[in-house]
Amino acid sequence: MTTSYFPTTKLPGPGERITWSGLHGAADALAVTELASQNAALVLVITRDSARATRWQNAAAFFAPTTTALHFPDWETLPYDAFSPHQDIVSERLATLRELPQNPQGILTVPVTTLLQRVCPLPFLAGASFDFKQGQTLDVNAQRMTLDAAGYQNSDTVTERGQYTVRGSVMDIYPMGADLPVRLDLFDEEIDSLRTFDPENQRTIEKIDRLQLLPAKEFPFDDAAVARFRDRWHHAFNVDVRRCSVYQDVSSHIVPNGVEYYLPFFFDELGTLFDYLPDHVAVILEPGVLAAAQHQLDEIAARYESLRHDVERPILPPERLFLTLDELHRLLNVHPRIDLTASPGKHDVAFGSLALPDLEMNPRSTHPAEKLTSFVSGQQPAVLFVAESAGRREMFDELLRKAGIQTSIINGFEDFPGTQGHCITTADLDEGLHLPNLTLITETDVLGTRQT
Numbered sequence: 001m002t003t004s005y006f007p008t009t010k011l012p013g014p015g016e017r018i019t020w021s022g023l024h025g026a027a028d029a030l031a032v033t034e035l036a037s038q039n040a041a042l043v044l045v046i047t048r049d050s051a052r053a054t055r056w057q058n059a060a061a062f063f064a065p066t067t068t069a070l071h072f073p074d075w076e077t078l079p080y081d082a083f084s085p086h087q088d089i090v091s092e093r094l095a096t097l098r099e100l101p102q103n104p105q106g107i108l109t110v111p112v113t114t115l116l117q118r119v120c121p122l123p124f125l126a127g128a129s130f131d132f133k134q135g136q137t138l139d140v141n142a143q144r145m146t147l148d149a150a151g152y153q154n155s156d157t158v159t160e161r162g163q164y165t166v167r168g169s170v171m172d173i174y175p176m177g178a179d180l181p182v183r184l185d186l187f188d189e190e191i192d193s194l195r196t197f198d199p200e201n202q203r204t205i206e207k208i209d210r211l212q213l214l215p216a217k218e219f220p221f222d223d224a225a226v227a228r229f230r231d232r233w234h235h236a237f238n239v240d241v242r243r244c245s246v247y248q249d250v251s252s253h254i255v256p257n258g259v260e261y262y263l264p265f266f267f268d269e270l271g272t273l274f275d276y277l278p279d280h281v282a283v284i285l286e287p288g289v290l291a292a293a294q295h296q297l298d299e300i301a302a303r304y305e306s307l308r309h310d311v312e313r314p315i316l317p318p319e320r321l322f323l324t325l326d327e328l329h330r331l332l333n334v335h336p337r338i339d340l341t342a343s344p345g346k347h348d349v350a351f352g353s354l355a356l357p358d359l360e361m362n363p364r365s366t367h368p369a370e371k372l373t374s375f376v377s378g379q380q381p382a383v384l385f386v387a388e389s390a391g392r393r394e395m396f397d398e399l400l401r402k403a404g405i406q407t408s409i410i411n412g413f414e415d416f417p418g419t420q421g422h423c424i425t426t427a428d429l430d431e432g433l434h435l436p437n438l439t440l441i442t443e444t445d446v447l448g449t450r451q452t
Helices: 025-038 049-065 087-102 122-128 140-149 223-236 245-251 259-266 288-306 325-332 371-377 392-400 443-447
Strands: 017-021 042-047 068-073 106-111 130-133 164-168 170-174 182-187 190-197 206-209 209-215 281-285 337-340 348-350 383-387 425-427 432-436 438-441
Touching: 025 042, 025 049, 025 106, 025 432, 042 049, 049 068, 049 106, 049 206, 068 087, 087 122, 130 190, 130 432, 140 164, 140 170, 223 245, 245 259, 288 325, 383 392, 392 425, 392 443, 438 443
Parallel strands: 017 337, 017 348, 042 106, 042 281, 068 106, 281 337, 383 425, 383 438
Antiparallel strands: 130 209, 164 170, 170 182, 182 190, 190 206, 432 438
């Protein structure tokens, strides 16, 4: 980001807390992306829920497309569910955990409900990751056992992340955290080539020199891990294991659904997302984050009380799996912290954004876009309009032309500064912003929220 729309803002010191007020609509996301570009620190944006995290992801991609943007997604299961998260979600989580320590600058978004969750410890991920290189000697049988222990599933055809197959001198692997599967061609016991391929038609896409492989699960599943699980189960629960399907499946080296809620049985000690963060981190809290954390912990406690007496599927107490509110506060207070708020605090930075007026079209009116045209006619400099997709952009632009507003199409936000007239582009944004030197109006501002 080269153009700045806000005064340069200093980060608070470690353990210090300030508030930012006066940020309406998408102005908060623009201010935070500028903060990330101006400071040598990773900006951790903590949101109230997963939907808000997606909103911040989309905004960061629009306002700062060259800034490293990471996301740590939620499992999308209820606490103590007998369902496991989708492999694509596990893949993104593991990829983010791998990338975090190596990214001293950028933006990480995470819902506070996910931040409360204890995760695999840092040493596990480092120890369970391994590389393949062209020219490397590979013992196929030993590698199959290693992949099994890392949670990869042997299948006839590789179509999903976390799968592998061996056919003669060819090994196909779909790595966690990767966009495409990889084919290893062997010559005797040496890797002759590595190629990404399309899982739909099996055609080669490109040759690569190296493959970094993450584990397929957020926990180990080798013989030692299974033995550790069994031992800790017996210490934690006084139940008849013959009636416990989770215990029986793990004992048979089968990964049961919902085993993630027994994560402490696989490790001596769990970690938190904070363990993976680089040295310099600035924390941004949306309004209502701590209230959302308390609500989530109350929900977890209620589910625990409801399910704890099931002798066929006993469960661990919440504090073994989730941070307490006091622990969350302690971890947050280590870092420089900025609370986004509508009510300025003692140490406040006030921003000069304004709320957009009501610009929604009224199809029953003689002049449906009267409010929009009246507002835009008084704006200097030019206005940037944003539509959801290329198709929506064409429709939105036609409505603007009928209202007498002429626009030029640009590729993205970075192309807008310096233009002489109104422009239109595409982005997944549903709220605009209004600053003295920038006005952005989305199709949602004009057409209202679409019914899906």
